[in-house]
Amino acid sequence: MAGLRAKHKAERADRILAQAMALFHEASFDAVRMEDIAAAAEVSTGTVYNYFATKGDVLLALVSLEVEEVLELGAAVVAAPPEGLAEALDALIGGYYEHSLTYLTKDLWRQAIALTIGAPGTRFSLIYAGLDDRLRAQVADLLIACRGQLRPGLALAPLADMIFGSLNQAFTDFVRVEEMEMASLLTAMRARHAALAQALA
Amino acid sequence: MAGLRAKHKAERADRILAQAMALFHEASFDAVRMEDIAAAAEVSTGTVYNYFATKGDVLLALVSLEVEEVLELGAAVVAAPPEGLAEALDALIGGYYEHSLTYLTKDLWRQAIALTIGAPGTRFSLIYAGLDDRLRAQVADLLIACRGQLRPGLALAPLADMIFGSLNQAFTDFVRVEEMEMASLLTAMRARHAALAQALA
DNA sequence: CTTCAAAAATGAACCGACCCCATCCTGAAT
DNA sequence: ATTCAGGATGGGGTCGGTTCATTTTTGAAG
Missing domain, CATH: 1.10.10.60 (Homeodomain-like)
Structure with missing residues (x-):
């Protein structure tokens, strides 16, 4: 037994x-x-x-905890997005960011991100990439959920990829600088979302 | 003497x-x-x-070589961008990408990127971040150079940041997967630029 | 030339991740 | 209770980046 x-x-x-x-x-x-x-x-x-198997795998287990919860949060936003593309993006992406430091520190995020990039093909990297893809898919889903508010005929998939790439990079930049405040990350992203929503409306 | x-x-x-x-x-x-x-x-x-001082610093010296040349190339594009926002972005960003493997391999890029993230505050990271900022500024300059072709009243700075974040992340994703071809990176980025240009026109 | 303080080269030693293995412990099946 | 297999143990070993005390080289001054 x-x-x-x-x-x-x-x-x-x-x-x-x-x-x-x-x-x-x-x-x-x-x-x-x-x-x-x-x-x-x-x-x-x-x-x-x-x-x-490695020190990195210990970290991965901790990162997974965090990301799984972030994904749940995100699913709720996608299921019932707020009015307006900018607001919807703010809610989803702001939600990601604000939960991200619940269990982990900036240092742990840095090491996790560095490991995925520096050691591709490892268990660590593959699982991390899988989590990333689920986040990417959520962004795409949100765009689709909001497509009624967008100019028709837009290529949503490349736009979603671009938005995800940009939010991912912004998060990396955020954890890279120990002094950077969450508030300034959120403000910067709101500006991006507003500009984009204006362009896509 | x-x-x-x-x-x-x-x-x-x-x-x-x-x-x-x-x-x-x-x-x-x-x-x-x-x-x-x-x-x-x-x-x-x-x-x-x-x-x-470290093994990373050896790598940094090689990366700097590459990036300095990329910046020169980019300056030429910004000085005389092709007609059309999508075309201009394709030229600038495609130029970055195509030159990026002149001296370095994907593996070297991975290690360089991992080091900047994992060891912020080191000489390596600071210099790398400086190079990155010059690239970011070039993207912003290109948008400004093209602003005649864009809908008036757009917030160019956040858009430039978003474009740069997305191109940077796309490059990271590219070097992370050894099998990914340069051609498919270029194709994906062209789709993004086309979608964006359509939205901003 | 010779001298000598500063600069540079050297390689042995250290440290931590990771591996190996002979041995011991413990829960489960008889 | 006894046996036994799956783990746990922890000391010893490898490996590679980094450090440092020591030795060697340098070029200018006497």
């Missing part, structure tokens, strides 16, 4: 993740050693590697 | 860079060790660190 053994296993994985999260909030990703995580979770270093 | 000493120093730096470039084209960035670069340049490992 899958009883105690599996339960212990799940508990151990949870404990490792929880401790890793705590340590990553106290110090930077780089400053936390696998040995530290193991010690905090009261297991041996080897055991951590039994659950997570 | 500045004679022999400085000359030798410059020569050695060049030799290290040239050998690094050659090795990076034979194997991946990660697979090339600092020791290999040192051996190829016929100096000791420590000496390489005398010239470049």
Whole structure:
């Protein structure tokens, strides 16, 4: 049966993740050693590697948590978007951004993004890319949901790709600069959405 | 005087860079060790660190070469843009992309981008960000140069930021997938530019 | 020439991620 | 209770980037 053994296993994985999260909030990703995580979770270093193939995979598990919740939030917006393209984009994308620091720090996002780019083809990168694609699809869905308010005959798919590319890059720029405030990110994006909505109306 | 000493120093730096470039084209960035670069340049490992503070700084020197040339190309396009916004964007951005693999490989771009994101505040990251800003400014300049062909009253600055964000992200996506062809990147971007130009006309 | 302080080169040593493996522990099936 | 397989253990090892104390080279002054 899958009883105690599996339960212990799940508990151990949870404990490792929880401790890793705590340590990553106290110090930077780089400053936390696998040995530290193991010690905090009261297991041996080897055991951590039994659950997570690399330090990056520990991070990925934390990122997934965050992104799954962001996707849920986004689905709600797409299902009932506010009036007006600019407002709808503000709601969706602002929602992404505002939730993004619930569990993770800017440093953790930086390391996650750097890993996806620097190590493509790894488990980490593939899963991360999958999450990204689901976000991209949500943006496209929102445009489609709002198409009644747009000039007819527009090529929505390339526009959605452009919007997603731009929001993704803006987020990367945001986490890259430790001092940048969430408010200024939101303001900048609102300006973009307003300009775009004006052009597409 | 500045004679022999400085000359030798410059020569050695060049030799290290040239050998690094050659090795990076034979194997991946990660697979090339600092020791290999040192051996190829016929100096000791420590000496390489005398010239470049980190492995990333070696890469940065190569990236700068590439980007400086791209910026020159771009300046020519901005000075005399082709008729039509879509055509102008195709020329500028297509020019960026097509030159980007002259000296560097996709792998080198990936590592460079990953480093800027993962290690902000380092010399590497700051210089890279500076190059990026000059590209961003060029896109804004092109929009201004084309403003006669656009609907009046548009907020050009946010639009330029959005276009730049999207082209940057598209490039990152391009280098992330080893199999993706330059032609398909160019095609995708042409679709975006056409859609945008239609909306802004 | 010789001298010498500064500049530069050197390579051994350090550190942390990751791997390996001989050994021990523990839950489940008999 | 006993057996046994799947994990856990943790010490030792590899690897590569980076550091640093030490040695060598340099070029200008005496």
